[in-house]
Amino acid sequence: MLRSFPASPKRREILLFVVVFASLVVLFDVFDLREPLSSTFSAAFFKQDADLAGDRETWRIQASWPTDQDVIPQTNIVLHAPGWTIFDNLYVMNGTVFVVTDKPDTIPPRKLLTSTGVEIKNDPEMIAARLPTDREMRIISVAEARELFGFGATLIDGVTWIVNDPPQFIPHYYHWTAELFLGFWRTYSSLDPSISESGDTVLPAPRRMWFVHLDASRWRDPARLNQWMLRSTFPSVTMEFSNDWDDRAQLGKAFLLDRAFLSDRAASKEGPHAKKVGRPLAEACSLPSTPYWWSPIARNVMKFSGLSEPPGDTGPPVITYISRQTSGRRLIDEDHELLIEALYDLADEYGYEVNVVSMEKLSREEQIRLAARTTIMMGVHGNGLTSLVWMHPSKHRTLMEFYYPGGFTPDYQYTAYTVGVNYYGWWDNVSFTHENLPRKAYPKGFHGSQIPIDGVAVAKTCLEILQS
DSSP states (O other), X not given: OOOOOXXXXXXXXXXXXXXXXXXXXXXXXXXXXXXXXXXXXXXXXXXXXXXXXXXXXXXXXXXXXXXXXXXXXOXXXXXXXXXXXXXXXXXXXXXEEEEEOSOGGGSOOGGGTOOOOOXXXXXXXXXXXTSOXXXXXXXXXXXXXXXXXXXXXXXXXXXXXXXOOOTTTTTSHIIIIIIIIHHHHHHHGGGOTTOOTTOOOOOOOOSEEEESSOOTTSSOOTTSHHHHHHHHHOTTOEEEOHHHHHHHHHHTOOEEEEEEEEXXXXXXXXXXXXXXXXXXXXXXXXXXXXXXXXXXXXXXXXXXXXXXXXXXXXXXXXXXXEOOTTSSSOBOHHHXXXXXXXXXXXXXXXXOEXXXXXXXXXXXXXXXXXXXXXXXXXXXXXXXGGGGGGSXXXXXXXXXXXXXXXXXXXXXXXXXXXXTOXXXXXXXXXXXXXXXXXXOBOOTXXXXXXXXXXXXXXXXXXXXXXXO
């Protein structure tokens, strides 16, 4: 069998190979193609380093002032109402808040900024016990800061919300949502006059919440709505509690907060608006606002609850009666039945949608979605009425609250006023509105099971509102 062998390369072919090879070597050196080629190859199998790292940024860990010529950032109050204050460059060390400024006369009195965080009671001894000392907050000069903090401070970037309230009110859906969160966002939203109805805002979400006096097991409410509110509104927020505050204090190091929001219920009670109205939220409401200030929060919660957009007014009006007939504070049984009958008469005659619900029997999503669709919400004074904050403000949106005759507290009335919802309080067949509120009172029977209501009068008022 004959075998053939390849012919030896000719001189012309050898010369051509040498020229091509030399050209490739020069090309690699001049245009530095080695890195792109190797990167392209590796990228086919692995993500490049830049992709793994995400957006690159310089770590901001330390603010330093090693010499006397280096500037120490001074604290600036960006916005303030008693109990609701936004700071830039606020310092914390050894469990004490430090305001660093060479202009101490520009800082409000400490009692309008913070407190000792003790339980809030209204007897003179406890009121005095709330007043802050140097342990809670100090206002110091730049020279004092240099001496206390040494050559620098550890940076805490972004927005930090410091909650200085005692534990007594926080694990309660109304106080958490309709006081703490409403007050926070009512204040913070004042920094963005461009908030739109769709909830668009330039404000960055807080990165963390620090609870100075609360441990991690005590912020949740029995209905688990506090968690729903927080996780749907600020899903990326982290939380630190009293043991974490103590951990930082025991480090003995100064921390410099880029931007800090300090909320303090006791401090708000020292303000003139809160004293007049009886609600800590009133101080935050004294600040400038836009018509849609609550929209970013409300829309986040609604979307988390399965509503892509707030319900409009295109369908029939929705009347929702929140029943408390299985609770201690409730209507007279007969009046409860007559009220339901009168409401269903409206449904039959005018085509209104009527819902009679016990909130504790609905899921959290169902509670929020129903409130968002509701035109008129009603019920005996109680926690279930907190869902009024999810009602979409409009001409006919109304809250009706039933009291034992002579009794009144502005909790839900002021909440309705704050979010743009109309209000009717009821003593049996007598009603009152934002314009003619009675004095706060808790007569015998306020928390009882014999609260009267004239269902026919309530239904008649509903008709007048919806046909106006």
